Amino acid sequence: MPLPLYHVGNATMCAHAGKVSNVPSGPRLFVNGTDPVATVADVFTIVGCMFSTPAGPHPCVTVNWLVPAMRVTTMGRPVLLDGSVGLTQSADMLPQGAPLTTVNQPRVFGT
Numbered sequence: 001m002p003l004p005l006y007h008v009g010n011a012t013m014c015a016h017a018g019k020v021s022n023v024p025s026g027p028r029l030f031v032n033g034t035d036p037v038a039t040v041a042d043v044f045t046i047v048g049c050m051f052s053t054p055a056g057p058h059p060c061v062t063v064n065w066l067v068p069a070m071r072v073t074t075m076g077r078p079v080l081l082d083g084s085v086g087l088t089q090s091a092d093m094l095p096q097g098a099p100l101t102t103v104n105q106p107r108v109f110g111t
Contacts, residue, residue, distance in 0.1 A: 002109035005072070006080035009035040010104060014060040014088040015097035018049030029074040031105045039077040040068045044099075046088060051096060060088040060096045072110035081110055 009032060012020035023043040027036030049059035067085035068078035080086075082103040088096040 002111050003081040003083045004103040004105060005031055005069075005108045005110055006038045006082060006084060006101060006103055007031050007035040007105060008038060010038075011102045012044075012063075013100050014046050014049050014051075014063075015100065016049045016051040016060060018046040018051075018060050018088075020044055020046050020063055020088075020099055025077070026075055029079070031108045035105070037074060037108075038080045039074060040065050040080065041077045044086075049088075049096075051090075058090050058094075058096075061091050062089050063087070063099050064089055069110045079110060 008022050022038050024036040025041040029037045044063035046060045051059050063086050065086040069081050072079045086099045088099055090096055
């Protein structure tokens with residue numbers, strides 16, 4: 001089933017309300033006129049995560065995307081979709097949960 005493409009202008013958070021920001025790895029494909037489409041090669045960082053364990057703070061710092069688009073690529077890199085599966089991770093690479101995304105462009109779809 002086709003899903004909207006994920007792009008830099010999306011609002012994405014970790015499960016603990018940290019804000020995810022995306023640094024494009026080489027934008028060539030744009031939606032909404034100015035927003036580069038996100039790929040698995042992009043760098044996703046998280047700021048403001050307040051997750052803590054009994055041992056102390058353990059915030060989410062990055063997102064690792066596990067299931068990108070199967071048929072749509074840009075510059076040989078799979079793009080991310082609204083339904084792409086990702087995992088937020090702490091600085092010691094422990095899984096912290098799935099990122100929460102809101103895709104806000106309803107015009108470009110992929111599978």
